[in-house]
Each structure stands twice: as structure tokens, then as C-alpha cells.
Amino acid sequence: MALDTGATAWILASTALVMLMTPGVGFFYGGLVRRKNIISMIALSFVAFALVSIQWVTLGYSLAFGPDVGGFIGNLNFLGLNGVGMDAGDGTYPPLLFMIFQLVFATVTMAIVTSGVAERIKFSSFIIFALIWTTVVYDPLAHWAWGGGWASQFGSLDFAGGTVVHISSGFAALALAIVIGKRTGFGEHLMEPANIPMTLLGATMLWFGWFGFNSGSALAANGLAANAFVVTNIAAAAGALAWMFASWYHGKPSSLGLVSGAIAGLVAITPAAGYVGAMAAIAIGAVAGLICYGMMLLRIRKGMDESLDAWAIHGMGGLWGALATGIFAAAAVNGYSGLIEGNVHQFIANATGAFAALIYAFVVTLVIAFVIDKTIGLRATEEEEYVGLDISQHGERT
């Protein structure tokens, strides 16, 4: 096909927008930890970006998007970007551009996972973990949903990565938190966020970047991209307000609640952005805000130290989004009908895709984390944790 300059330009711009989300996660998380670990949290996101970038161009892209092997993974045809060219192939944009657009999704997923090990991970072990995780967990999941794997063959819809990015990272964070254990002193004394304004700035980068994430996933500069852009913003707004009002009932309407709700809404609209209209987006976003707020409270009540709530917001928000896509998909938007329009199969396909990814991500992460913990050790020593990872792992101070 001929290269479409409009589509190519928009995917280029979207890639740059989504890139901002990886450090955005770092700043979001960095503000939520204690002062002695701010640099560590931001550094984890940056190193995730660098590592996964190299892994993706050498191996990951081929595993995710190479020709299908048994519905599970791609083959090694595109190893080292072999044959990934500048001319528009089957699409209206260069495969090389599609590759880099997908790269920034893989990096942000890795960054989200760091929530589960905040303030106690040994930096060198994280590097090993990240390389294994992105290869063994992320790449197959991306293949299932987008690379021609079984989930897409089965008809499971994931527009921009609700399952691939958010369910996978959220449940991986939970598995990691279980293996690595609670932070020393968790539940005994207060661990107050060191810098809420930094978290709010991180959330701004996420909301902004998400326009590229969802709207760029239309892979065209057209009405569908506009629809994705609109519903992304609406769901974020509805999520922010829902979480704010729900938490107001229990106390004050905190700024952290507002942005957490916005991210919950963004997560939930991610798989649905290309299939639902604006009014459905209000429902999806608002319900996401309430569900994720409830899941955070549940997590705290259970005394589980999944420290920065990637599970509650990305994992459970992503699960809701996948189901909601199967419920609210409207034929008028993109030709797919959901449960509301009488298409039961769509709901079943989406639920199957979501739960399969959930179980795969959770179980495989448990295994990887367990093996690393037993061999080189996942966790910093007690003294290193007490002094803080900024000094002990990076030799730097805020």
C-alpha cells in the first residue's frame, strides 16, 4: 500500500507522546515514596525504558510481532529488526515506525511493574528481572492480542493495551510484592508520600501521553483516532471525579485521589477506546474510579504491601476495561458489537482474553521472581533499605 503521510505523522507524534509516560510513571511513583527513595523510583522507570528499548529492537519485537508460532509467540524473522523497513508494507505507514510505536508500550509496562517492589528492590536484580519479564511475559502477551496470536484469532478486543499493558503489569506487581515481601515497618509506622506535587506532575505526563497511547493506536489520522482521543479524556475525567467523590465520603477529597481516579479511568478506557462512544466512556471511567478505589482499600485492609497500587489501578482497572469493552462496544463506532447490542460472544471473548493474560502474567511473574530471589536475591539488605535506595543503590541524594 502507499504510504499515508497523515497517518505516518500522527504515529510519529503519538510515539513521542507515549514515550513521556515511562518517566511519567517514575515521577508519579517517586512522589509517593519516602524521601530516601525518590531517585530510586524514577531511576527504575528510566532503566526500564533503556533496557526494554534494547531488548525490543534486538529480540522483543520479533517475539511479539513476528510471524505466528502456534498462536503463542512470534518467530525470530525480525531478529535485530531484520526486514523491518522504511517503506509502507501492508499498512499505510512504515513497519519501522510501528516497531518504535510498540516499543514505548513495552517500556511503560515495565515501569508500572516497579510499584510492587518500591523502596526495597536491589537495583541489579531488577535489571535481570526486567530483561526476563519483558521477554517471557510481555512479548507473548503482546503477540496474543496484537501479533496474530490466539486471543486476536478468538476475537478478543484490546484496542490499545488494557490487557497487554495494564492487566499484565498490575498482576505482575502483585506477584512481585508477594515474593519480595513487605517493606520493613510496613503497617507499623506511617509511610507518607514525600512529594505529592511531583506525583501530580507525573500524572499530568501520563494523562497527556495517553492521548498518543489510545488515539495513536488507531494507526491512522482519521475519525477513529478522534473518537479514541475524545473517549480517553472523558473516561479520565469521569474516573477522577468518581474516585474524588468516593474518597470525599470517607475524608477529604485529596489531590492524589483525583489523579489516581483519572489513571483508573485511563486504564479502563484503553482497551475500549476504539470501540465505544462518549457516553459509554463516562460509565467506563466512573465505574473504574469506584472499582479501583475499592480495590485499593481492600489491598490496604489485607495488609498487602503492593506499595503504589499498580494492582488496584492497572490490574483491576484493566480487567474492568477488558470486560467493559465486551459490554459497551458499539457497532456505530468501529463495527464491533458488545453485550449491550446483544453480542454475547464479544463479552466471552474479552473475558477469556483478559483472564488468560491475568493468570499467565501472575503465575509466570511469581516463578521468575521466586527464582531470582533464591539465586541472586531480589531484595536490598535491611541496612540498605533503612538508609534508602537513593544512597545505597545509586549513591545520590534528593
Add this chain to the structure above:
Amino acid sequence: MKLVKAIIKPERFEFVKKALEEKGYAGMTITEVKGRGEQKGIALQYRGKTMSVDMLPKIQIEIVVRDSAEDELIGLIMQAARTGKIGDGKIFVLPVEKAIRIRTGEVESQ
């Protein structure tokens, strides 16, 4: 009167505050400080090299009490701040000549 100055681990502060409040010691001044004791902070082993982190963050609590309350106050702080590990901190007691309440001008000297 005595000035009781306790330098404690920051994460124990909430416990100390609560313990003191329960016995009626509500007033206090606190400062975020840094310091080290005889162990010169914490020595970390990193790739075979020793890296020492001295000057760890602490919280300094200052409370002025009547002489008769001194022992009880020290006991409460000891109990609430103690973890049994290195770095639990120290308590100093200094004599105070008088205290003046700025709003009323009320002077207390014993």
C-alpha cells in the same frame, strides 16, 4: 524545670508522640536533624567495597517539664522510641531557668 531533648529515629516519632499524649504531655517542639553516633552511621557493603553512610536523619524532640515529671517523661520516650538496634538515639536533660508564655507574659521559674 528541665529541658528533655530526645534524638530518635524518625519512624518511631509517631509512637513517641502518642505515648506522651496519653500521659498528658501534649506540648513539644520537634526538629528534623541529622547525626551519627559511635558507629559513625551505617556501613554498606557494595561490590566488596565498604561505603559508609554517616549523618542519618533523626528527629529531635524538645520538651520542658517540671523536675518531678522528668523521670516519667524519660521512661515514656525510652519505651516508645526503642527498637533495640543501633541508632535508637539519645536523650539529654538540661536545666531550665525560666519559661515565659508570650501571649500572657506569665513567667514560670519552678
